[in-house]
Amino acid sequence: MAVGLPALALVAATVASAAMGAVKLSLGEVLQALMHPASAGDAGVILYTLRLPRVLAAGLAGAGLAATGVLFQGLFRNPLADPFVLGASGGAALGGAVAVFLVPSFSFAGVGAIELLAFVGSLMAMAIVWALARPGGQFAMADMLLAGFAIGTILNAGTAALELRQEVTNPAVRILAAWLHGEVTVPSWPQLALVAAVELAVIVLALPLARRLNALALSEEYAAQLGVRVERLQILVVVAGSVLTALAVSLGGLIGFVGLLVPHFLRLILGPDHFRLLPAAALSGAAFLIVADTIARTAFAPTEIPVGMLTAFLGGPAFLYLLSRSKRRA
Amino acid sequence: MSGILEFRNVDFAYSERRIFERLSFAVDRGEMMALMGPNGAGKTTLLRLAAALLNPSAGEIVLEGRAAGEWKRQQIARRVALVPQELEIPFAFRVEEIVAQGRLPHLGFFGGLARNDVDAIERAMESVGVLQLRHRIFAELSGGERQRVKIAIGLAQQPELMLLDEPTQHLDIGRQIELMVLLRRLAASGITIVAAIHDLALAREHCSSGVLLIPNAPAIAGSVEELLRPESLERAFGVNRVDLDRYLAAPEVQEEIAPPRKDSHELRRRGFLRGRHNRGAHWNHE
Numbered sequence: 148m149a150v151g152l153p154a155l156a157l158v159a160a161t162v163a164s165a166a167m168g169a170v171k172l173s174l175g176e177v178l179q180a181l182m183h184p185a186s187a188g189d190a191g192v193i194l195y196t197l198r199l200p201r202v203l204a205a206g207l208a209g210a211g212l213a214a215t216g217v218l219f220q221g222l223f224r225n226p227l228a229d230p231f232v233l234g235a236s237g238g239a240a241l242g243g244a245v246a247v248f249l250v251p252s253f254s255f256a257g258v259g260a261i262e263l264l265a266f267v268g269s270l271m272a273m274a275i276v277w278a279l280a281r282p283g284g285q286f287a288m289a290d291m292l293l294a295g296f297a298i299g300t301i302l303n304a305g306t307a308a309l310e311l312r313q314e315v316t317n318p319a320v321r322i323l324a325a326w327l328h329g330e331v332t333v334p335s336w337p338q339l340a341l342v343a344a345v346e347l348a349v350i351v352l353a354l355p356l357a358r359r360l361n362a363l364a365l366s367e368e369y370a371a372q373l374g375v376r377v378e379r380l381q382i383l384v385v386v387a388g389s390v391l392t393a394l395a396v397s398l399g400g401l402i403g404f405v406g407l408l409v410p411h412f413l414r415l416i417l418g419p420d421h422f423r424l425l426p427a428a429a430l431s432g433a434a435f436l437i438v439a440d441t442i443a444r445t446a447f448a449p450t451e452i453p454v455g456m457l458t459a460f461l462g463g464p465a466f467l468y469l470l471s472r473s474k475r476r477a
Numbered sequence: 478m479s480g481i482l483e484f485r486n487v488d489f490a491y492s493e494r495r496i497f498e499r500l501s502f503a504v505d506r507g508e509m510m511a512l513m514g515p516n517g518a519g520k521t522t523l524l525r526l527a528a529a530l531l532n533p534s535a536g537e538i539v540l541e542g543r544a545a546g547e548w549k550r551q552q553i554a555r556r557v558a559l560v561p562q563e564l565e566i567p568f569a570f571r572v573e574e575i576v577a578q579g580r581l582p583h584l585g586f587f588g589g590l591a592r593n594d595v596d597a598i599e600r601a602m603e604s605v606g607v608l609q610l611r612h613r614i615f616a617e618l619s620g621g622e623r624q625r626v627k628i629a630i631g632l633a634q635q636p637e638l639m640l641l642d643e644p645t646q647h648l649d650i651g652r653q654i655e656l657m658v659l660l661r662r663l664a665a666s667g668i669t670i671v672a673a674i675h676d677l678a679l680a681r682e683h684c685s686s687g688v689l690l691i692p693n694a695p696a697i698a699g700s701v702e703e704l705l706r707p708e709s710l711e712r713a714f715g716v717n718r719v720d721l722d723r724y725l726a727a728p729e730v731q732e733e734i735a736p737p738r739k740d741s742h743e744l745r746r747r748g749f750l751r752g753r754h755n756r757g758a759h760w761n762h763e
Contacts, residue, residue: 224567355586362578364568365630369561371530373634374554374582419568 149423153430160434161206164441165198169448200339204398205331205440205454206433207342209405211395213432214350214425215388216406221360221421222384223288226414230392230406233276233295233385235269237302239396242268243326244309247319258338258397261326266397272298273389288381329402329455331440342394350429353387356380357421364419402455404462405432411469480542481506481638481669482527487536489519489526496522499536502688502698504671506637509664511680511701512673514690515714520673521562523690524640527671528559541637554582558631562642564623566615572626573611576602579633601632605659621652628659632668639663641672645679657683681705689713 162181166172172180176190184191215230223232242264246253253260276298280291306327313320334342359380362370371377395402409432410424417423436454439461443454483503489496496519504510512520525531526538529545538545541556548556558579566575579601580594590598602608605625610618615626624644631639644660645653657679664670674680680687681701689697689704691713697704707721714721 226567358584358589359581361570361574362581364566364570365564365575365578366561368525368530369559369564369578371550372528372554372559372561373578374551376550414568418574419570420574 149417149427150430153427153434157206157430157434157437160437160441161202164202164205164437165194167441167445168193168198197333200336201331201333201440201444202437203339203343204334205436207339207346208331208395208399208402209409209432209434209436209439210350210429211346211391211432212402212406213409213428213435214353215391215395216410216432217357217421217424217428218353218360218384218388218391219406220410221357221363222381222388223292224364226411227407229403230388230395231299231401231403232292233389234272234297234299234302235389235392235396236401237299237306238268238270238272239265239393239401240268240306240327241272241302241309242266243400244306244323247323247326248309248313248317251319258335259332262332262334262338262397265400266393268302269393269396270389272302273385273392277385291385325453326400327455328453329400329458330451330453331399331436331443334398342398346391346394349387349390350425353384354422354425356384356387357425360384360421361419364421399436400453400455402436402458404458404466405436408458408462408466408469409435411466415469415472480504481540482671483539484523484526485537485539487526487533487538489522489531489533491522497533498695500696501536502696504638504669504686506669507664507667508686509661509670509684510672511684511687512671512690513675513677513680513687513704513713514696515692518690518692518713520690521642523688524559524642524671524673527638527640528557529553530559551582554634556636557638557640558634558636560627560631560639560641560644562646564615564627569614569616571611572607572613572615572618572629573598573602575615575626576607576611576629576633579630582634597635598633601629604632604663605629620647621649621656624648624652624656625659632663636668638669638671641670643673643675645674645676653679677705677710 162174162177166174166177170193172190172193177194180191180194184195212230216228219228219230219232220226222228243261245268246260246264250260250264253263255263273295276291276294279294279298280287310320310323359370359375362373362375363377363380365373367377370380410428413424413427413431417427436458439457440454443457444451446452480503484500487500488498489500500523512523514520522531526533529538529540529548529550532546540548540553545553577590577594577598580590580597583594584590599608602611605628607622607625607629610622610626615623618626628639628641628644631641641660645656648656653676660670660672661683672684674684684701686699687701687704689709691697691709692715694712697709703709707718710716711718711721
C-alpha cells in the first residue's frame with residue numbers, strides 16, 4: 148500500500164497531464180502514441196518533444212524534493228526540515244543568476260546554462276556548509292543548520308546584487324524571477340535519462356540509510372548504541388539529499404513546500420517509518436508536482452504561472468490545515 | 478572466568494573536568510549491580526564507557542574477555558544494551574516500531590525484519606508486559622509505560638549485558654518496585670544488569686553488588702550492604718552524619734500526627750527506614 152497507491156497515482160497523473168495543454172489530446176491518442184511511437188503522427192510529435200519531457204521533468208523534480216524532505220527530516224530529527232535547509236536554494240539561485248545574466252548561451256552536452264549552474268551552485272552551497280560545520284571533524288547537526296542559513300543568506304545577497312546591476316528592461320530579469328519561483332523546463336531526453344538514472348540509484352541506495360534514520364529518531368547516542376555509525380550515516384544522508392535536491396533544482400528551479408508537504412501528509416497515513424516513507428514520498432512527490440505543473444501551465448493558458456508559486460499558494464494553506472489536524476490528534 | 482564487564486584502572490575526563498581516576502571493578506555474569514553516587518559523580522558517563530560509546534583516556538575496559546576497543550560497533554550492540562534515562566522522539570512512532578529498533582544490530586546492511594526478528598520483538602514486549610500497548614504512540618505513554626518500552630528495546634537486542642540509567646526515575650513507588658522485580662527476573666534469566674539507581678533503598682533491596690562513586694575520591698566496589706554503610710554515604714553524598722541519620726530513621730512519632738506517605742510506609746515495610754540510630758521524632762518534612 149505504501150508504494151502501490153502512489154505508483155498508481157503517478158501513472159494516472161502522467162497520462163492525464165500528457166493529454167492536457169494548448170492542443171488537447173484524448174486519452175486514447177496519448178496511450179496510442181505511447182504504445183506505438185513510430186505511427187503516432189502529430190500527437191506523437193507534441194507528446195515526445197514537448198509534453199512528456201516536461202511531465203517527466205516535473206515528476207523527477209517532485210520525487211527528488213519529497214525524498215530529500217524525508218531524508219533531511221530524519222537527519223535533523225525535525226519534521227519541519229526541508230530540502231533547502233542546507234543553503235541549496237541560495238546556491239541554486241546564484242547559479243541561475245550567473246547563468247541568465249553572464250553566460251546565457253553557455254551549454255554543455257545539451258544541458259542549458261541555468262540547469263547546469265543551478266545544479267553546481269546548490270551542490271557547492273551544501274559543500275561549503277558541510278565544510279564549515281565540521282571543524283575538527285565533528286559533525287554537529289545544529290551547526291549545519293546555522294551554517295546553512297548563513298550561507299543561504301549570503302548567496303541570496305549575491306543573487307540580488309547581480310539582479311540589481313541589470314537594466315529593468317532586460318528580459319533576463321523576468322526569466323530569472325520566474326525560475327526563482329519554480330518553473331519546470333523542457334529538458335532533452337538524454338538529460339532526463341541521466342537525471343532519472345541518478346535519482347533512482349540514489350533513492351535505492353538511501354533505503355538502508357532510511358532504516359537507520361528510524362534509530363536516529365531515538366537520539367544520536369541511542370543510534371550509536373544500536374550499532375549505527377552515526378557520523379557516517381549523517382554524511383551519507385547529506386550527500387544523498389544534496390544530489391537529489393541539486394537535480395530537482397536543475398529541472399524545476401526553486402519549488403517550495405513539496406519537500407515539506409508530501410512527507411508530512413504521508414506521515415499522517417503511513418506513520419513515521421522512514422523506510423516506508425522514502426519510496427512513497429518519491430512517488431507521491433512526483434505525482435503531486437506533475438498535477439501542480441499541469442495546473443500551472445493550463446489554468447491560465449496561454450499564460451503560464453511558475454509552479455512554485457502554485458505549490459506555495461495551495462501548499463501553504465494545506466500545510467496549515469494538516470498542522471492543525473495533527474495538533475488536535477496529539 | 479565468569480566476568481562479563483571489567484574496568485581496569487580507567488581514567489576519564491571531559492576536557493578539563495576529571496571524572497574517573499584509576500577506576501576498577503568487575504561485574505560477574507547474571508549479577509544485578511547498582512551504580513550509586515551523587516549527581517554529577519559520573520554514573521551516566523560510566524554507563525557510556527561500559528557501552529563503548531566513550532573511550533577511556535587511560536586504562537582498559539574489558540567486555541567478555543576482550544578489550545572494548547577491539548569489538549566492532551555492531552558486535553557490541555548485539556551484546557550490550559544501554560537503556561538511557563530520557564527518550565524524546567520527535568515523530569509519532571508506535572510502541573512496536575520503537576521496540577523493533579532493538580533488532581537493528583542483528584540486521585544486514587540491506588536486510589529487513591525476518592521471522593526470528595519479529596519473534597524477538599514480540600517476546601521482548603511480552604516479557605515487560607507492553608504487548609497490549611503495541612499500537613500506542615510512544616510519546617503518549619505514561620512514565621512507567623515508557624520505562625518498560627525502553628527496556629523492551631534493550632531486550633529485543635538480545636543482550637548479555639543491560640545497562641540502565643536511572644530506570645526508576647519519575648516512577649511512583651509501586652512502579653519502582655515493579656520495575657526492580659522485572660530487572661531481577663531478567664538477571665535470573667541470565668542477563669547481567671548494571672543500573673544507575675538514585676534510590677538507595679531500592680538498591681539495598683534488589684541488588685547484590687554495587688559501585689559507589691565518590692566525587693574526587695576513589696570509587697568503592699563491593700556488596701550493597703558494605704557500600705551503604707553511613708561512613709561511605711557520608712563521604713559520597715557530602716551529608717553530615719546527623720542529617721543522614723535522620724534520613725535513615727523511621728518517622729514513628731510523626732506518623733501519629735500526619736498520615737504516612739505511601740513511600741515511607743513502603744520503605745519501612747522493607748526494613749530500610751528502621752535505621753540504627755532511630756530518632757523518629759526528628760523526622761523532617763520537606
